[in-house]
Amino acid sequence: KAGVTQTPRYLIKTRGQQVTLSCSPISGHRSVSWYQQTPGQGLQFLFEYFSETQRNKGNFPGRFSGRQFSNSRSEMNVSTLELGDSALYLCASSSLTQGGSEKLFFGSGTQLSVL
Amino acid sequence: AQSVSQHNHHVILSEAASLELGCNYSYGGTVNLFWYVQYPGQHLQLLLKYFSGDPLVKGIKGFEAEFIKSKFSFNLRKPSVQWSDTAEYFCAVRVSTAGNMLTFGGGTRLMVKP
Numbered sequence: 001k002a003g004v005t006q007t008p009r010y011l012i013k014t015r016g017q018q019v020t021l022s023c024s025p026i027s028g029h030r031s032v033s034w035y036q037q038t039p040g041q042g043l044q045f046l047f048e049y050f051s052e053t054q055r056n057k058g059n060f061p062g063r064f065s066g067r068q069f070s071n072s073r074s075e076m077n078v079s080t081l082e083l084g085d086s087a088l089y090l091c092a093s094s095s096l097t098q099g100g101s102e103k104l105f106f107g108s109g110t111q112l113s114v115l
Numbered sequence: 116a117q118s119v120s121q122h123n124h125h126v127i128l129s130e131a132a133s134l135e136l137g138c139n140y141s142y143g144g145t146v147n148l149f150w151y152v153q154y155p156g157q158h159l160q161l162l163l164k165y166f167s168g169d170p171l172v173k174g175i176k177g178f179e180a181e182f183i184k185s186k187f188s189f190n191l192r193k194p195s196v197q198w199s200d201t202a203e204y205f206c207a208v209r210v211s212t213a214g215n216m217l218t219f220g221g222g223t224r225l226m227v228k229p
Contacts, residue, residue, distance in 0.1 A: 003158070033215045043205065043219035056216040059116075090159070094215055102166070104215060106159040 002026065004107035006091050012113045018079040021110045025072050025093030031055075032074040033104065034066060037088040046089075049074055078112075086114045117142035119208050121220035128196050129228050136191040136223050138206030145211040148189040150180055151219075154202045162204070165189065176200070198229045 005024040013019050025032050033056075034046040045058040049068035066076040072093075078085055088111050092104040122137045140146065150162040163174025170182040180191045189206060206220040 031215055033217075035217075035219075042221045043207075043217075045216050045218065048215050050214065055214045058216070092159075092215070102164060103161045104159075104217070108158055 004091055004093050004105050006107035006110050010111045013081050014115050015081055017081050020075055020077045021089055023074045023091030026105055029093035029095050030072050031094045033092045034076050035090045037090055081114045083114050117208055117218050119206055119218050119220035121206055121223050123223045125224045127226045130198055131195050134193040134196045136204055138189045138220055140187050140208045147209040147211055149207040150191050151205045152202050196227050198227045201227045
Protein backbone atom coordinates (compact mmCIF):
# COMPACT_ATOMS: atom_id res chain seq x y z
CA LYS A 1 0.00 0.00 0.00
CA ALA A 2 1.44 3.38 -0.95
CA GLY A 3 2.06 5.82 1.87
CA VAL A 4 1.05 9.43 2.18
CA THR A 5 2.41 11.36 -0.78
CA GLN A 6 3.18 15.04 -0.61
CA THR A 7 4.16 17.19 -3.57
CA PRO A 8 6.30 19.03 -4.25
CA ARG A 9 9.11 17.95 -1.94
CA TYR A 10 10.79 21.37 -2.00
CA LEU A 11 9.56 24.84 -2.87
CA ILE A 12 11.25 28.20 -2.96
CA LYS A 13 9.05 31.29 -3.09
CA THR A 14 9.44 34.99 -2.48
CA ARG A 15 7.54 37.16 -0.04
CA GLY A 16 4.07 38.12 -1.22
CA GLN A 17 3.62 35.12 -3.49
CA GLN A 18 1.15 32.35 -2.86
CA VAL A 19 1.76 28.62 -2.77
CA THR A 20 -0.31 25.43 -3.03
CA LEU A 21 0.82 22.16 -1.51
CA SER A 22 -0.70 18.80 -2.29
CA CYS A 23 -1.29 15.67 -0.25
CA SER A 24 -2.53 12.28 -1.40
CA PRO A 25 -3.57 10.14 1.57
CA ILE A 26 -3.29 6.41 1.89
CA SER A 27 -5.98 4.73 -0.16
CA GLY A 28 -9.18 4.45 1.87
CA HIS A 29 -8.21 7.13 4.38
CA ARG A 30 -10.78 9.91 4.62
CA SER A 31 -9.17 12.15 7.21
CA VAL A 32 -6.30 14.43 6.24
CA SER A 33 -4.53 16.73 8.69
CA TRP A 34 -1.88 19.36 8.05
CA TYR A 35 0.90 20.39 10.41
CA GLN A 36 3.62 23.03 10.22
CA GLN A 37 7.04 22.08 11.60
CA THR A 38 9.67 24.71 12.39
CA PRO A 39 12.78 24.59 14.58
CA GLY A 40 11.40 27.32 16.84
CA GLN A 41 7.74 26.37 17.18
CA GLY A 42 7.92 22.63 16.62
CA LEU A 43 4.89 20.86 15.19
CA GLN A 44 1.74 22.93 15.05
CA PHE A 45 -1.68 21.84 13.86
CA LEU A 46 -3.07 23.73 10.88
CA PHE A 47 -6.33 22.02 10.00
CA GLU A 48 -8.05 18.70 9.47
CA TYR A 49 -10.42 17.64 6.72
CA PHE A 50 -12.78 14.73 6.78
CA SER A 51 -15.06 13.86 3.87
CA GLU A 52 -14.40 17.23 2.22
CA THR A 53 -15.33 19.21 5.35
CA GLN A 54 -12.97 21.07 7.61
CA ARG A 55 -13.36 19.40 10.99
CA ASN A 56 -10.79 21.30 13.04
CA LYS A 57 -8.69 24.40 12.58
CA GLY A 58 -5.56 25.50 14.38
CA ASN A 59 -4.52 28.97 15.39
CA PHE A 60 -3.16 30.24 12.10
CA PRO A 61 -4.11 33.37 10.16
CA GLY A 62 -6.62 33.30 7.35
CA ARG A 63 -3.79 33.31 4.80
CA PHE A 64 -3.61 29.58 5.45
CA SER A 65 -6.43 27.63 3.88
CA GLY A 66 -7.11 24.17 2.66
CA ARG A 67 -9.59 21.92 0.96
CA GLN A 68 -10.27 18.28 0.38
CA PHE A 69 -11.56 16.68 -2.77
CA SER A 70 -14.01 13.82 -3.17
CA ASN A 71 -11.11 11.37 -3.63
CA SER A 72 -9.76 12.52 -0.22
CA ARG A 73 -6.75 14.26 -1.74
CA SER A 74 -6.10 17.55 -0.01
CA GLU A 75 -4.43 20.82 -0.83
CA MET A 76 -3.34 23.64 1.39
CA ASN A 77 -2.77 27.16 0.20
CA VAL A 78 -0.79 29.98 1.73
CA SER A 79 -1.36 33.42 0.30
CA THR A 80 0.80 36.51 0.67
CA LEU A 81 3.79 34.54 1.90
CA GLU A 82 5.89 35.89 4.75
CA LEU A 83 9.44 34.94 5.73
CA GLY A 84 8.07 33.26 8.83
CA ASP A 85 6.09 30.81 6.70
CA SER A 86 9.32 28.99 5.88
CA ALA A 87 8.77 25.54 7.33
CA LEU A 88 8.26 21.87 6.69
CA TYR A 89 4.57 21.25 6.01
CA LEU A 90 3.45 17.77 6.96
CA CYS A 91 0.33 15.98 5.90
CA ALA A 92 -1.10 13.05 7.82
CA SER A 93 -3.92 10.70 6.94
CA SER A 94 -5.97 8.28 8.98
CA SER A 95 -8.68 5.76 8.45
CA LEU A 96 -11.30 5.93 11.18
CA THR A 97 -14.59 7.53 10.37
CA GLN A 98 -15.66 8.88 13.74
CA GLY A 99 -13.95 10.77 16.52
CA GLY A 100 -10.21 10.57 16.47
CA SER A 101 -8.02 7.95 14.91
CA GLU A 102 -5.70 5.63 16.73
CA LYS A 103 -2.86 6.38 14.38
CA LEU A 104 -1.81 9.08 11.96
CA PHE A 105 0.30 8.23 8.93
CA PHE A 106 2.60 11.08 8.01
CA GLY A 107 4.08 12.03 4.67
CA SER A 108 7.65 13.20 4.09
CA GLY A 109 6.53 16.81 3.96
CA THR A 110 7.02 19.79 1.70
CA GLN A 111 9.93 22.03 2.64
CA LEU A 112 8.92 25.60 1.88
CA SER A 113 11.51 28.36 1.84
CA VAL A 114 10.34 31.95 1.57
CA LEU A 115 13.00 34.42 0.45
CA ALA B 116 -5.95 25.44 25.16
CA GLN B 117 -3.86 22.44 25.96
CA SER B 118 -0.06 22.49 25.90
CA VAL B 119 2.61 19.81 26.00
CA SER B 120 6.07 20.13 27.55
CA GLN B 121 9.03 17.95 26.88
CA HIS B 122 11.72 18.94 29.32
CA ASN B 123 14.70 17.33 27.64
CA HIS B 124 15.56 18.89 24.30
CA HIS B 125 18.72 16.88 23.70
CA VAL B 126 19.75 13.60 25.30
CA ILE B 127 22.97 11.71 24.67
CA LEU B 128 23.30 8.14 25.93
CA SER B 129 25.62 5.23 25.43
CA GLU B 130 24.26 1.94 24.15
CA ALA B 131 22.64 -0.21 26.85
CA ALA B 132 21.85 2.82 29.00
CA SER B 133 18.30 3.27 30.24
CA LEU B 134 16.13 6.01 28.78
CA GLU B 135 13.38 8.12 30.25
CA LEU B 136 11.94 11.09 28.37
CA GLY B 137 9.58 13.38 30.20
CA CYS B 138 6.26 14.64 28.88
CA ASN B 139 3.75 16.78 30.74
CA TYR B 140 0.53 18.22 29.42
CA SER B 141 -1.94 20.76 30.61
CA TYR B 142 -5.58 19.87 30.14
CA GLY B 143 -8.03 18.83 32.78
CA GLY B 144 -10.36 16.72 30.69
CA THR B 145 -10.10 13.38 28.97
CA VAL B 146 -7.11 13.10 26.68
CA ASN B 147 -5.51 10.60 24.38
CA LEU B 148 -1.72 10.45 24.56
CA PHE B 149 0.85 9.53 21.95
CA TRP B 150 4.56 9.25 21.38
CA TYR B 151 5.74 9.64 17.81
CA VAL B 152 9.29 9.09 16.59
CA GLN B 153 11.16 10.47 13.62
CA TYR B 154 14.25 8.50 12.63
CA PRO B 155 16.82 10.33 10.48
CA GLY B 156 15.49 10.70 6.95
CA GLN B 157 12.19 8.99 7.73
CA HIS B 158 8.57 9.95 8.31
CA LEU B 159 7.08 10.57 11.70
CA GLN B 160 5.66 7.29 12.96
CA LEU B 161 3.65 6.18 15.95
CA LEU B 162 5.65 4.63 18.78
CA LEU B 163 2.83 4.03 21.22
CA LYS B 164 -0.47 5.44 22.43
CA TYR B 165 -2.70 5.58 25.47
CA PHE B 166 -6.46 5.91 25.26
CA SER B 167 -7.76 4.20 28.40
CA GLY B 168 -7.25 1.18 30.66
CA ASP B 169 -3.85 0.03 31.90
CA PRO B 170 -1.77 3.20 32.33
CA LEU B 171 1.40 1.33 31.38
CA VAL B 172 1.44 0.91 27.63
CA LYS B 173 3.93 -0.89 25.47
CA GLY B 174 4.91 0.13 21.99
CA ILE B 175 7.22 -0.94 19.25
CA LYS B 176 10.93 -1.64 19.64
CA GLY B 177 10.78 -2.22 23.39
CA PHE B 178 9.47 1.22 24.33
CA GLU B 179 6.88 1.75 27.02
CA ALA B 180 5.18 4.74 28.60
CA GLU B 181 3.30 5.33 31.80
CA PHE B 182 0.30 7.63 32.11
CA ILE B 183 0.09 9.26 35.54
CA LYS B 184 -3.12 11.24 35.58
CA SER B 185 -2.41 13.02 38.86
CA LYS B 186 0.84 14.35 37.45
CA PHE B 187 -0.46 15.04 33.93
CA SER B 188 2.49 13.04 32.69
CA PHE B 189 3.18 10.44 30.03
CA ASN B 190 6.87 9.59 30.24
CA LEU B 191 8.58 7.36 27.70
CA ARG B 192 10.99 4.67 28.84
CA LYS B 193 13.27 2.01 27.44
CA PRO B 194 15.45 -0.15 29.68
CA SER B 195 18.35 -0.48 27.25
CA VAL B 196 18.81 1.78 24.22
CA GLN B 197 20.48 0.85 20.97
CA TRP B 198 22.31 2.95 18.43
CA SER B 199 19.30 2.53 16.14
CA ASP B 200 17.14 4.43 18.64
CA THR B 201 18.86 7.65 17.60
CA ALA B 202 15.93 9.82 16.55
CA GLU B 203 13.70 12.70 17.55
CA TYR B 204 10.83 11.83 19.87
CA PHE B 205 7.59 13.78 20.11
CA CYS B 206 4.93 13.55 22.76
CA ALA B 207 1.42 14.51 21.64
CA VAL B 208 -1.94 15.03 23.26
CA ARG B 209 -5.40 14.97 21.77
CA VAL B 210 -8.52 16.10 23.54
CA SER B 211 -10.70 13.04 23.14
CA THR B 212 -13.42 14.90 21.26
CA ALA B 213 -11.12 16.86 18.95
CA GLY B 214 -10.89 14.63 15.91
CA ASN B 215 -7.28 14.35 14.81
CA MET B 216 -6.07 17.66 16.19
CA LEU B 217 -2.90 16.77 18.08
CA THR B 218 -0.89 19.16 20.23
CA PHE B 219 2.78 18.20 20.08
CA GLY B 220 5.58 18.85 22.49
CA GLY B 221 8.76 20.47 21.25
CA GLY B 222 10.53 17.17 20.71
CA THR B 223 13.59 15.49 22.22
CA ARG B 224 16.60 14.66 20.09
CA LEU B 225 18.15 11.43 21.30
CA MET B 226 21.64 10.43 20.25
CA VAL B 227 22.87 6.99 21.20
CA LYS B 228 26.62 6.50 21.04
CA PRO B 229 27.77 3.05 19.95
